[in-house]
Amino acid sequence: MHRLGISIYPEHSTQEKDFAYMELAAKYGFTRIFTCLLSVDKEKDEIVKEFKTFMDKAHELGFIVSVDTNPQVFKHLGATPMDVSVFHEIGVDIIRLDGHFDDFQDALLTHNPYQIKIEFNGSSDASVDHLLRHGADKHNMTICHNFYPERYSGLGWNVFMNFNKKWTALGLPIAAFVTSNNTNTFGPWPVYKGLPTVELHRGKPIDLQVRHFLSCEVIDDILIGNAYATEEELKAMSEVDFTKTTIRIDTVDGLSDLEKQILFEMPHAGRSDASDYYIRSSLPRFACRGKSIPVRNHDDHMFHRGDVVIVNDNLKHYLGECEIILQDIENDGERNFVGRIPEDEMMILDQMELHPDHIFGFLK
Incomplete structure (x- = not known):
């Protein structure tokens, strides 16, 4: 306590x-x-x-x-x-x-x-x-x-x-x-x-x-x-x-209602079979079955550490998965950029990376 x-x-x-x-x-x-x-x-x-x-x-x-x-x-x-x-x-x-x-x-x-x-x-x-x-x-x-x-x-x-x-x-x-x-x-x-x-x-x-x-x-x-x-x-x-680790996110304009729900209303926990490239919150996928997340363009051809993305309609099997980028990955059109972790909050991301499967939540 x-x-x-x-x-x-x-x-x-x-x-x-x-x-x-x-x-x-x-x-x-x-x-x-x-x-x-x-x-x-x-x-x-x-x-x-x-x-x-x-x-x-x-x-x-x-x-x-x-x-x-x-x-x-x-x-x-x-x-x-x-x-x-x-x-x-x-x-x-x-x-x-x-x-x-x-x-x-x-x-x-x-x-x-x-x-x-x-x-x-x-x-x-x-x-x-x-x-x-x-x-x-x-x-x-x-x-x-x-x-x-x-x-x-x-x-x-x-x-x-x-x-x-x-x-x-x-x-x-x-x-x-x-x-x-x-x-x-x-x-x-x-x-x-x-x-x-x-x-x-x-x-x-x-x-x-x-x-x-x-x-x-x-x-x-x-x-x-x-x-x-x-x-x-x-x-x-x-x-x-x-009750859990919380981290702030500066969201982009134009998020869909479903993307907002994924970020702020659904539970998040990374996976124990962790990748070096991102913390994967797969739980929202189950709530997104049969739904749509239209592709939204993002100008940068790469995603960078601290970017937050959600898998869109171009990768239907993983639709709704929320990912916090840990190192640069290609923006191949399968993920919508939904926001970024502010610089001051990166020290929390550093800790999350040490135990990526633990429960966390986003703060507006």
Whole structure:
């Protein structure tokens, strides 16, 4: 099950603004909050009081809350791996370890009597597999990637996926951050260029960031790293279809009603006997038997990566098959050009190509 989340940094804002943001996110079905104690410079008693009020409001609205910590934060709050009672007093649901203790103490944390989940840094080569082999409680462990305020410093996609291979092999849920494109957003540090996990997401529409994470099929929870996202962005995330990979298409003018139905109303899944040249959605063929898709001319003598075509009357046996082109093929008159995947969306097509037989859908 996927969950959407926001991030809130009380030390840089006001309770009124934070609570209003929580209420707005809850309205759109968000259920996780990330916050940070690494950047809080206050006395223990003040932190406990302020964050308990914060947690109470979050829980009232149905959120679970993760708090970013390290050994220095533990020391400041008087906590140890053997005693996390202060986090229980505050109401923390998840303790994220940005920096860890030693293997024994990290494993010990996962057995805390309050069942507070321990979240490990997914953007590091943490020895979580070693902890599991030596008695850590797998049911009380999660993974959450870092975010990166500095431009160009976010994870490369291949690095990100290599980390995820390790975490999925361990059977642990994974969270990662997308970034709002709102103006004047902030995080725990005085850097304001967005807070994505993956660098190629910086500046992209937020729903595209979410859909890209979904297309790689390993990310469970998706959190906005910076505050505050706009209501439009929260709404856009809430409207993403989490049941399958979705990809936008810019359609051409003059599509027939049947072609529109094939694209946007019929189910799509490529074939396991995949071609190098296109992702074949053969399912629409069965709904198109006995129907007609007249030939429509297309000026280009070749189809190119990202073009979307539908088989027409000139190849009657395959009439209605919808294909996303992966590499150049000849336009031999047997396929109608119906649209093209926008350039920003090509990163989703890259993921679809890795598992062409999986279910997908087109977005107008």
